[in-house]
Amino acid sequence: MSIAENIKQFKEKLPEHVTLVAVSKTKPTRDLQQAYDAGQRIFGENKIQEMAAKWEQLPKDIEWHMIGHVQTNKVKYMAPFVSLIHAVDSLKLLKEINKQAKKHERVIDCLIQLKIASEESKFGLPPADLGSLLAQKKELQLDHIRIVGLMGMATFTEDEQQLRREFGILKEKYDQYQQSEAFHVLSMGMSGDYPIAIAAGSTMIRVGSAIFGARNYH
Numbered sequence: 001m002s003i004a005e006n007i008k009q010f011k012e013k014l015p016e017h018v019t020l021v022a023v024s025k026t027k028p029t030r031d032l033q034q035a036y037d038a039g040q041r042i043f044g045e046n047k048i049q050e051m052a053a054k055w056e057q058l059p060k061d062i063e064w065h066m067i068g069h070v071q072t073n074k075v076k077y078m079a080p081f082v083s084l085i086h087a088v089d090s091l092k093l094l095k096e097i098n099k100q101a102k103k104h105e106r107v108i109d110c111l112i113q114l115k116i117a118s119e120e121s122k123f124g125l126p127p128a129d130l131g132s133l134l135a136q137k138k139e140l141q142l143d144h145i146r147i148v149g150l151m152g153m154a155t156f157t158e159d160e161q162q163l164r165r166e167f168g169i170l171k172e173k174y175d176q177y178q179q180s181e182a183f184h185v186l187s188m189g190m191s192g193d194y195p196i197a198i199a200a201g202s203t204m205i206r207v208g209s210a211i212f213g214a215r216n217y218h
């Protein structure tokens with residue numbers, strides 16, 4: 001099926017409260033243009049330089065989401081235009097994003113990535129540390145950042161029970177802080193597990209291969 005048809009099908013089947021991020025990492029701009037022409041306006045990338053290059057080439061009403069791990073020294077390259085950073089997991093990174101956002105007189109929306117997968121992964125904050133990170137953010141008055149919700153990646157498995165359990169951890173933390181922090185984004189679910197993520201309360205799914213086809217490298 002074509003990229004345009006895939007986009008159309010997602011738009012038809014997704015519940016209204018679920019936002020689709022089209023994950024276009026490694027894909028050429030003509031693929032993104034096809035999705036754009038089919039009405040898609042939110043794209044997710046995991047490398048800052050690649051995202052910046054595509055931002056320069058493509059229409060300016062696209063919302064660019066950084067979904068990958070962010071190195072502090074590269075924040076400056078996306079600060080002028082990024083609309084949501086999904087994978088923030090340290091105070092150091094929050095401070096740098098705040099600094100760069102201030103330079104551009106912006107307030108940048110961020111999600112905190114929690115580590116929910118059982119497999120060994122380097123990234124993501126342990127769920128138990130979320131409260132203290134939010135408190136520190138407030139204390140330091142990082143006013144050029146808005147933490148609008150949480151993000152997580154489940155284990156790469158077909159065990160649905162495990163997926164439900166892991167998404168459940170994220171949803172529980174989201175519910176715990178939703179009111180006090182005015183959270184409104186829960187980013188969970190990818191090509192292989194988005195139906196389970198939506199059933200578990202996701203409001204934003206990040207879908208790559210189910211729209212653009214398999215990637216050539218990993």
Ligand SMILES: *Cc1c(COP(=O)(O)O)cnc(C)c1O
Pocket residue numbers: 023025046067068153190191192206207208209210
């Ligand atoms: C690549 C990636 C996705 C999309 O993966 P697919 O399985 O192709 O849908 C989602 N989230 C993150 C963080 C990614 O790096």
